[in-house]
Amino acid sequence: MNKLFDEYRVLSDRILKPQDERVPSFLKAMESSLSSQDNWTFYLPYLLSLENCMKCGTCAEVCPVYQEKKEQIYHPVQRADMLRKIYQRYFTFTGRHLPFLVGAEDLTEAKLNELAESFYRCTVCRRCAYVCPVAIDNGLLVREGRKILDAIGIAPDELKEKGTQLQLKMGNATGAATPAFKNMIEFLEEDIEDTRGYELEIPVDKEGSNFLLMHNAGDYMAFSETVMGAAEVFNAAGVDWTLNSPDTGVNDAVNYGLFFSDVEFTEVIKAQIETTKKLGADTLVIGECGHAYEAMKYLVQRLIPKEERPFEVKSILELMDEWIKQGRIKVDPSKNPDPVTYHDACKYGRLSGLYEQPRRILEASCLDFREMYPNREMSYCCGGGSGFAIMEKGDFKKFRMEYYGKVKAAQIKDNGAQVVALACSNCKGQFRDIINHFNLPVRYAGISELVANALVR
Amino acid sequence: MNAVKYFVTDLMPYMTAAIFLLGFYWKIRKWAKSPRNLHWELFPYPQSNAEQIGELIVEVVILHSLFLHNRKIWLPSLAMHWGIYHGLIGLLLLTAGLPRSVLFGFAGAVLLTLGALGLIIVRLSFKELRSISAPQDYIQLVMLAAIGLTTLTSNIPVQYLVLKDYIRGLASFNPDTAINSAIFLPLLLLQIFILYMPFSRMSHFAAKYFTYHKVKWGEPQ
Ligand code: SF4
Ligand code: SF4
Numbered sequence: 001m002n003k004l005f006d007e008y009r010v011l012s013d014r015i016l017k018p019q020d021e022r023v024p025s026f027l028k029a030m031e032s033s034l035s036s037q038d039n040w041t042f043y044l045p046y047l048l049s050l051e052n053c054m055k056c057g058t059c060a061e062v063c064p065v066y067q068e069k070k071e072q073i074y075h076p077v078q079r080a081d082m083l084r085k086i087y088q089r090y091f092t093f094t095g096r097h098l099p100f101l102v103g104a105e106d107l108t109e110a111k112l113n114e115l116a117e118s119f120y121r122c123t124v125c126r127r128c129a130y131v132c133p134v135a136i137d138n139g140l141l142v143r144e145g146r147k148i149l150d151a152i153g154i155a156p157d158e159l160k161e162k163g164t165q166l167q168l169k170m171g172n173a174t175g176a177a178t179p180a181f182k183n184m185i186e187f188l189e190e191d192i193e194d195t196r197g198y199e200l201e202i203p204v205d206k207e208g209s210n211f212l213l214m215h216n217a218g219d220y221m222a223f224s225e226t227v228m229g230a231a232e233v234f235n236a237a238g239v240d241w242t243l244n245s246p247d248t249g250v251n252d253a254v255n256y257g258l259f260f261s262d263v264e265f266t267e268v269i270k271a272q273i274e275t276t277k278k279l280g281a282d283t284l285v286i287g288e289c290g291h292a293y294e295a296m297k298y299l300v301q302r303l304i305p306k307e308e309r310p311f312e313v314k315s316i317l318e319l320m321d322e323w324i325k326q327g328r329i330k331v332d333p334s335k336n337p338d339p340v341t342y343h344d345a346c347k348y349g350r351l352s353g354l355y356e357q358p359r360r361i362l363e364a365s366c367l368d369f370r371e372m373y374p375n376r377e378m379s380y381c382c383g384g385g386s387g388f389a390i391m392e393k394g395d396f397k398k399f400r401m402e403y404y405g406k407v408k409a410a411q412i413k414d415n416g417a418q419v420v421a422l423a424c425s426n427c428k429g430q431f432r433d434i435i436n437h438f439n440l441p442v443r444y445a446g447i448s449e450l451v452a453n454a455l456v457r
Numbered sequence: 458m459n460a461v462k463y464f465v466t467d468l469m470p471y472m473t474a475a476i477f478l479l480g481f482y483w484k485i486r487k488w489a490k491s492p493r494n495l496h497w498e499l500f501p502y503p504q505s506n507a508e509q510i511g512e513l514i515v516e517v518v519i520l521h522s523l524f525l526h527n528r529k530i531w532l533p534s535l536a537m538h539w540g541i542y543h544g545l546i547g548l549l550l551l552t553a554g555l556p557r558s559v560l561f562g563f564a565g566a567v568l569l570t571l572g573a574l575g576l577i578i579v580r581l582s583f584k585e586l587r588s589i590s591a592p593q594d595y596i597q598l599v600m601l602a603a604i605g606l607t608t609l610t611s612n613i614p615v616q617y618l619v620l621k622d623y624i625r626g627l628a629s630f631n632p633d634t635a636i637n638s639a640i641f642l643p644l645l646l647l648q649i650f651i652l653y654m655p656f657s658r659m660s661h662f663a664a665k666y667f668t669y670h671k672v673k674w675g676e677p678q
Contacts, residue, residue, distance in 0.1 A: 040492035041494060044488065044491035044492070044494045044667065045494055048488065048664055049668075051658060051664070052660070055589050055591075055594050057530075057589065058526050075585060078589060093656075094656070101591070101593050102591055102592075129499060129673070130499050131522050134664060134668055135669050137497075140497070298496035302493055302494075302495050303495060350499050350500055353500030353678075355501075377500065
């Protein structure tokens with residue numbers, strides 16, 4: 001594949017069609033993105049961010065991608081301006097008539113290629129938006145740009161064909177059908193018996209239970225310790241709960257639409273709501289998956305009326321925190337003696353405000369909990385955000401390591417932890433790679449896994 | 458020349474005021490009438506009104522974000538903003554007929570000039586700022602610096618009485634055409650800048666209400 005923007009290529013030729021004429025359709029899709037009706041979901045912040053950037057550069061001072069090597073092409077404003085210049089040139093009076101004054105530029109096919117690739121070099125972590133004096137959101141502009149690209153057929157296949165589309169067809173983005181899924185559950189039950197020495201039944205497709213627990217389906221294969229840990233914790237809490245198979249609809253908490261398309265996002269979330277309603281659960285519990293929580297907890301609110309969602313939504317973190325507080329589950333921190341640190345996933349922290357719950361859980365169930373710095377609202381994105389964790393083509397893993405991973409690796413080395421506790425599946429994917437790539441003497445663990453390990457029975 | 462002067466001092470202020478108000482009305486209406494966007498807040502955010510107002514005041518008065526994260530432009534930017542605040546206070550006092558307005562006007566002009574010039578220098582000397590700047594970014598700073606400088610050279614203290622009568626004349630729709638020519642230039646520049654505001658990102662102070670209250674800050678929990 002030819003390089004089009006930097007030394008990486010996220011979008012294959014098949015998807016990007018770099019030689020085709022796409023500018024007219026891009027402009028048309030952009031016009032529609034600028035309509036308060038067609039794009040009501042984010043119209044206001046989109047417009048505000050297009051119109052009011054003061055070019056002060058504060059965003060760049062905190063952007064993990066830019067700060068790594070200070071390469072101008074990764075400057076948040078430089079990236080946002082790729083879209084802003086088109087906005088000015090084609091959709092504003094000054095830009096149409098005095099383009100040089102405001103820096104408005106014609107869109108060419110080559111620039112479109114660059115824009116498309118560049119908009120997949122930002123994880124929409126929104127660290128920049130948090131510190132911007134005008135609260136301009138470069139992450140949001142990136143997401144809006146991705147939406148326009150998707151509207152003209154340009155979206156990474158990991159997120160669309162093999163992501164949202166596969167999930168809607170198969171029930172999960174891993175493509176696992178019900179028999180395979182059930183086999184996996186049996187296998188996990190056996191595994192728990194082998195390691196812990198007691199029998200545990202993992203309920204599947206139970207109707208009318210209090211808690212329907214939906215994991216990121218990738219966890220069943222890649223991070224099964226988290227799935228087993230959650231099962232142990234739910235079992236120990238003695239609550240009425242269930243997992244679900246693809247037979248019931250969607251059994252995957254992920255919603256990759258969040259990363260590139262409101263249309264896909266809405267379809268997936270509707271399917272998840274339907275499934276929950278069908279199973280008649282009182283509470284939909286989102287497993288360890290940051291963006292899934294943000295989607296079901298916050299983004300859904302003004303998208304789907306409350307009466308169409310007759311159930312509560314909770315993160316597994318909130319539940320475990322409550323259960324420990326109530327004494328419903330008992331934990332013994334000495335069972336987790338190694339120093340543990342916690343990485344604030346952007347989607348749990350800045351975007352959802354779950355800062356205290358994971359800390360309380362870890363302090364209760366680990367002997368030596370230590371912060372990494374900076375943390376909480378100033379936490380650095382690990383580099384797995386906005387779909388990156390599952391994207392490897394075009395040497396992209398190297399980008400994830402060199403531009404986000406390095407910062408994270410340094411943070412871990414600094415605080416001397418031996419375990420990095422993670423509450424988000426995408427973060428786990430990224431940390432697995434970071435630990436390998438930088439040869440760090442640490443391991444990562446899901447929060448549920450650590451709690452399960454500390455359970456007193 | 459007399460016709461031009463008459464236009465700038467006697468007619469243009471009304472036009473400027475009208476266009477400024479209409480322009481802002483149009484812009485703010487567009488923002489205010491936007492459909493409610495999906496939740497997109499960033500945590501933590503101030504919960505009560507008192508907390509929100511507190512955060513707003515700290516941001517407006519000391520430019521807290523710049524202080525914390527972008528120190529190199531903080532001081533000139535602070536000077537420039539304080540220059541504007543002083544100028545506004547001066548104008549209010551002048552309208553009220555208080556001689557102290559001279560002091561505020563003078564301090565405002567000094568701060569504005571230094572701040573705007575400082576920002577031009579910073580913008581030019583850092584590559585990462587230069588490369589994200591368009592001509593517009595310099596022009597608006599030059600405009601502000603010019604307003605400050607011409608105000609200083611117009612010898613404001615001496616103009617106090619003239620200005621007081623002028624403002625009062627304007628307010629009673631009976632402008633005093635005998636205005637000193639030394640005030641002509643800053644007056645013209647100021648009006649051009651005011652005209653420019655609603656149609657550029659110089660309306661960011663109003664945009665901030667929306668970016669903070671409607672987007673970055675969610676509902677109280
Ligand atoms: S911090 Fe905000 S206003 Fe400043 S350059 Fe970045 S996006 Fe623009
Ligand atoms: S959202 Fe994150 S990665 Fe993207 S520009 Fe802002 S700080 Fe950088």
